Amino acid sequence: MPHSEDLSARAIDQLAKLVAFDTTSRRSNLDLIAYVEGVLSAQGVTSRRVTNADGSKANLLASIGPMVEGGVVLSGHTDVVPVDGQPWTSDPFALNLRGDKLYGRGTCDMKGFLALALAATPDFLAAPLKRPVHLAFSYDEEVGCLGAPDLIAEIAASTPRPAAVIVGEPTGMEAVGGHKGIASFRVTVNGHEAHSSQTHLGLSANMAAIRLLNQLVDLSERLAREADPASPFTPKGASLTIGQINGGTAVNILARECVFLFDLRTPAGMDPHAILAPFVAEVEALDVRLKARFPEAGARIELRAITPGLAPEPGGAAEAFARRLAGDNGPSRAVPYAAEAGQFQEAGYSTVICGPGYIDQAHQPDEYVEITQMQRGAAFMTRLVEALSS
Numbered sequence: 001m002p003h004s005e006d007l008s009a010r011a012i013d014q015l016a017k018l019v020a021f022d023t024t025s026r027r028s029n030l031d032l033i034a035y036v037e038g039v040l041s042a043q044g045v046t047s048r049r050v051t052n053a054d055g056s057k058a059n060l061l062a063s064i065g066p067m068v069e070g071g072v073v074l075s076g077h078t079d080v081v082p083v084d085g086q087p088w089t090s091d092p093f094a095l096n097l098r099g100d101k102l103y104g105r106g107t108c109d110m111k112g113f114l115a116l117a118l119a120a121t122p123d124f125l126a127a128p129l130k131r132p133v134h135l136a137f138s139y140d141e142e143v144g145c146l147g148a149p150d151l152i153a154e155i156a157a158s159t160p161r162p163a164a165v166i167v168g169e170p171t172g173m174e175a176v177g178g179h180k181g182i183a184s185f186r187v188t189v190n191g192h193e194a195h196s197s198q199t200h201l202g203l204s205a206n207m208a209a210i211r212l213l214n215q216l217v218d219l220s221e222r223l224a225r226e227a228d229p230a231s232p233f234t235p236k237g238a239s240l241t242i243g244q245i246n247g248g249t250a251v252n253i254l255a256r257e258c259v260f261l262f263d264l265r266t267p268a269g270m271d272p273h274a275i276l277a278p279f280v281a282e283v284e285a286l287d288v289r290l291k292a293r294f295p296e297a298g299a300r301i302e303l304r305a306i307t308p309g310l311a312p313e314p315g316g317a318a319e320a321f322a323r324r325l326a327g328d329n330g331p332s333r334a335v336p337y338a339a340e341a342g343q344f345q346e347a348g349y350s351t352v353i354c355g356p357g358y359i360d361q362a363h364q365p366d367e368y369v370e371i372t373q374m375q376r377g378a379a380f381m382t383r384l385v386e387a388l389s390s
Helices: 004-019 030-041 107-126 148-158 205-225 272-293 317-326 341-346 371-389
Strands: 047-051 058-064 072-077 096-098 101-103 133-138 164-167 181-190 239-247 257-266 298-307 351-353 368-370
Touching: 004 030, 004 107, 004 371, 030 047, 030 058, 030 107, 030 133, 047 148, 058 107, 058 148, 072 107, 072 148, 072 341, 101 107, 101 371, 107 133, 107 368, 107 371, 133 148, 148 341, 164 317, 164 341, 181 205, 181 272, 205 239, 205 257, 205 272, 205 298, 257 272, 272 298, 317 351, 317 371, 341 351, 368 371
Parallel strands: 072 133, 072 164, 164 351
Antiparallel strands: 047 058, 058 133, 096 101, 101 368, 181 257, 181 298, 239 257
């Protein structure tokens, strides 16, 4: 049987190679995908790409072991968030060991888990597996979980039904059975430019947008007040934040356009569209009022992306399995961030989140994963090899 110490060393070596690929979501991930294909192919493992519409990005799916039902999916995303403007003290795309921490973009979120899965491949191949392991690496998770649906569809179409999906987001190698869903929106308000001294001749998109922004602030505060005190999440209930606002060209010009983006994060079972229905109605009413003054003016709201939450599964197969592998006897856990786990669950798969690192380090300058986390992940993978062979 494999030794987790050896697997941990291999995983750290793989992590260095994965971090070196700049897979910021605005860029292609194909170089990393080609690298992973090469690693697998060199060991005799075939894989298949599931590309986006223009072929600039790809998911990757590979299976090891007998193609029978009851296997396990190890799922992770290949993209990372930007480093722009962050005060890194080392190259974010070069793995840097300082003390007991491994620094680099994606070390925690979530190339550490991908590295563990790749490092375990020789052990999966050498073991007498009775059930398969499926490696499922996605693109564009960080910008709305855009790649996973096609990857999940490919799993459903081409693999015997797995018993569990383990999504390796950073959880400290503890099982997490629930996460919030996320819906993100873009609101565009168009006005009519004029000199700022002649307000009667124009219409400021910024001034009109402020009324909508105030409504969202009020809604955010109401959601916080109405949160279920028994909720397992922190914060307890649905949360709404306005992430970006852009409007106007100069201080003395009535703004022609104002665009703002916001997201709504909801526990499973809460409908974001129902929550936002009054706000959408106000956008539509504002559109009518603005167009009555200037035909080119108006307001519209667009859904950018929506990802379902992961609902806890009492007695669920995936969480029970992950807890056994992780040696986790702790309480039930839920996290406020969104992930691809809810998409797998929505497709009918028992799903759990469990991976190395902590979300507190994700998206930060000097992002890191502790070596002890990689060691715990390696022990998890070693036990997975044993479990699939028994």
